Amino acid sequence: MTTITTFRPRTGRTTELVLLLFAIGIVLLAHVNVGLAVNDEIPPNLRLTAALLIVFTVGLHLVLRWRAKYADPLLLPIATLLNGLGLVMILRLDYAAGRDVGSLVASRQLLWSALGIALAAGVIILLRDHRLLRRYTYIAMVVGFLLLLLPMLPVIGHEENGSRLWIRIAGFSFQPGEIAKIVLTVFFAGYLVATRDALSLVGRRFLGLQLPRGRDLGPLLAAWGLSVLILVAQRDLGSSLLFFGLFVAMLYVATERVSWIIIGLSLFCAGAFVAWRLFPHVQTRVQLWLDPFDPSASSDQVAKGLMGMGHGGLFGTGLGEGFPHLTYFANSDYIFASFAEELGLIGIFAMLMLYALLVERGLRTAIGSREGFGKLLATGLAFSIGLQIFVVVGGLTRVIPLTGLTTPFLSAGGSSLIANWIIVALLMRISDHARRPVAERVTDDPELDTSTHAGVAR
Amino acid sequence: MNAPIRRLAVVVSLMFAALLVATTYIQFFQAEELREMAGNRRTLLDEYGRERGAILVEGTSIAESVPTDNDLSWMRVYDQGRLYAHVTGYYSFIYGAGAGLERSANSLLSGSDDSLFYRRIPDLILGRDPSGASLELTLDPDVQRAASEALGDRRGAVVALDPRTGEILAMVSHPTFDPNSVSSHNLSAVQQAYEELNADTSRPLINRAIGGDLYPPGSVFKLVVTAAALESNEFTPDSELPSPLRYTLPGTTTSIPNFGGSSCSDGDTTSLFDSLRVSCNTSFAWLANELGAEALNAQSEAFGFGQSLQVPLPVTPSRYPVDADDAQVALTGIGQYDVRVTPLQIAMVSAGIANDGQVMTPYLIDTVRDKDLDPIDTTEPRELSTATSERTAQEITDMMVAVVESGSGSRAALPGVQVAGKTGTAEFGSSGAAHAWFTGFAPADDPTIAVAVIVESATEDWTGETGGVVAAPIARAVLEAGVNR
Secondary structure (H helix, E strand, O other): OOOOOOOOOOOOHHHHHHHHHHHHHHHHHHHHHHHHHHHOOOOOOHHHHHHHHHHHHHHHHHHHHHHOOOOOOOHHHHHHHHHHHHHHHHHHHHHHHOOOHHHOHHHHHHHHHHHHHHHHHHHHHHOOOHHHHHHHHHHHHHHHHHHHHHHHOOOOEEEEOOEEEEEEEOOEEEOHHHHHHHHHHHHHHHHHHHHHHHHHHOOEEEOOEEEOOHHHHHHHHHHHHHHHHHHHHOOOHHHHHHHHHHHHHHHHHHHOOHHHHHHHHHHHHHHHHHHHHHOHHHHHHHHHHHOOOOOOOOOOHHHHHHHHHHHHOOOOOOOOOOOHHHOOOOOOOOHHHHHHHHHHHHHHHHHHHHHHHHHHHHHHHHHHOOOHHHHHHHHHHHHHHHHHHHHHHHHHOOOOOOOOOOOOOOOOOHHHHHHHHHHHHHHHHHHHHHHOOHHHOOOOOHHHOOHHHHOOOO | OHHHHHHHHHHHHHHHHHHHHHHHHHHHHOHHHHHOOOOOHHHHHHHHOOEOOOEEEOOEEEEEEEEOOOOOOEEEEOOOHHHHHHHHOEEEOOOEEEOHHHHHOHHHHHOOOHHHHHHHHHHHHHOOOOEOOEEEEOOOHHHHHHHHHHHOOOOEEEEEEOOOOOEEEEEEEEOOOOOHHHHOOOHHHHHHHHHHHHHOOOOOOOOOOOOOOOEOOHHHHHHHHHHHHHHOOOOOOOOEEEOOOEEEOOOOOOEEEOHHHOOOOOOOEEEHHHHHHOOOHHHHHHHHHHHHHHHHHHHHHHOOOOOOOEOOOEOOOOEOOOOOOHHHHHHHOOOOOOOEEOHHHHHHHHHHHHOOOEEEOOEOEEEEEOOOOOEEEEOOOOEEEEOOOHHHHHHHHHHHHHHHHHOOOHHHOEOOEOOEEEEEEEEOOOOEOEEEEEEEEEOOOOOOEEEEEEEOOOOOEOOOOOHHHHHHHHHHHHHHHHOOO
């Protein structure tokens, strides 16, 4: 006979709602601020923006209460705040570019945000258990590569600024690589959970390192080579770096073998060197990284971004008071520099902290998850956000050479926004599973229980 | 799998730490350098979005920012632009703060100067648009106008100083230009005007009074040689110097004549007093050789040669050639060979003699005022150096009075006011062409204004225009305008 207790685990849903309303409040204030600073009037689309933001995010909150009540309560407010700030900056740059109300990039971005949040809700509702995804490991691989290949197709494939990353159907352009990132993470997670024992335990020791067998390496090497080839052919260095880093990180987490990191880094260095020797556009990037202010440089993009950031200084010019529009791609690749200029060092520290928190909550979900697939999937998704921020912001700030990547939740562009909301939805789903008290766990489907060999925490 | 996830979290932390460090470096440590980088349009736009301080002469603005309707909120307007062009410089959206005070006092005018920091705090708190400081200049509009009108279409420069304080009363360089032509918002017209000004072979953008290709001083340098002679205590105004018709340069067979081949006196010698009065070449060449390069260089430096002055416009240092051989030293005695001066430096020589041997530091900005015209900073007159003893200064003054009363500078004489002066005709090139100089001060007993005038030779050939003929009347007009301030 056990004692009956009235233990009620904290779901954190109320915290989430309070933080969410706080996030929306900040966004709307910033929205009004931009309107007043640039046009001396409250933005005409304030009500629409407020209504859409509140309806959709609070809607997602309610969906979480209904279908994933133990989900991590910080994910939704952080994602909402970042997405909202992105909207504000895009609107601010619309004003600077003198776009009229009908053709605002911000309006399109608002619709994409609504769609992204709706899709996130859809993921939460339809995907009752993330382990279902494990069934589609190899389908995910095929779909992932197909998505990566889509822009190479004639007719629908579309090239912009020297990179062939887009498809365009009926006037809408889309970057399938963003979705491929999620699908391939699912594939990596599923594949690694199945093969991790072979990958980590079997093999020869050499110089104190546990080296894997050749046949275990094969499929992964092939997968990596193919994705990198596609990306180099599409001239998208940023994604190439992102996929490879993600792949090595997940491999390391699955096997706990440092040898994988060493092999991975060697492969990366060799690849980078070859790319530098072979491709003039890579050489240009390296040159701009080393000396952005060279007057004979082929582009002053990096220099202009740095000048913008320097202009912002410690406190920033204030929203609407700077000149972020003087930098190219100010509302997409360089949107972080736009924030740095207008919100200052203090502002971007706060924003970097938001991202760090988002990644940390994702990794915490991975640690809390009780089975291998969830751990790997959460790790991969969270790390991909962190790595993407590093590649983008590191590119602007000359930590690494500049490569084109979107800034999660901030950059103008539908595919990126949708992909990131889906990532957040998946993290919510996994964290719901991870944080749920054991008594409530549903293990009716034995096929779903991957914890038999993977769930043992080391 | 939790251990590697934790290690991965550490890697993520390191990545974010790298970003924090990089952004801190750029936005804090490197920010100033980035802001001042050439071609930073943000800085220009920022400055254009702010009311730039005015430049005032006796309460009247000669450069001010007026509000405009276009997206550059302010436009720089120069009232009497051509008259003050080299003092104000120009402030152009395309070319930035160019030359003059617009450049050298840019941080004050734009309001970014550190000395304005505490004044910016209330603006910041009250949300007022910050504005730059206004500059009240030392220039005297009457003297400036007299100098410009007297110089007319001739190329050259005029500088007038108050010898007691170092205040610059006039600074004129001809040919001049209209700064409005490069400060307007019609950018294509600005570009065309700028290119034309730069291509102009008469080089109107050069401020001849303080920069450019320095001039040989010719006979006005004899003032410095005289000072060195008297300061050496081996000579007095009555010392008799050898003054042959031709003086053979030591160690050579070359000889130099007096101006026009005339003799300096009835005999073989001429007193130092008369040598300066009639500007005797042979006796001064001999005297320079007697004194030596070292003494002459020391005396030059005592008058300010070799110093990089900021008034705050940067003044090119005048120079005396230290490595000259005996023949060359003799030539420096008459202001030839490699002696090179700015008109401002020559005005400082006169001013030093006028001020009992004390050279005052020249300056242009009298008062820095904030937006409400409250004074922030007032320049106090500062002594630059002691050039001569009071007695030497008085003795040279007497000689200079004689130059105007009964020597080569008679055209500088003013009715009722005793003028001290010295003419110069400085040869350049090999064809005998010469620049005409005059420097002096008035009234001789209690000087209130010192002046230096140079008129460039209009041609490459000798046209007979001496300092006494061409430059002295200009100096006279300037002294007349300034003597009764």
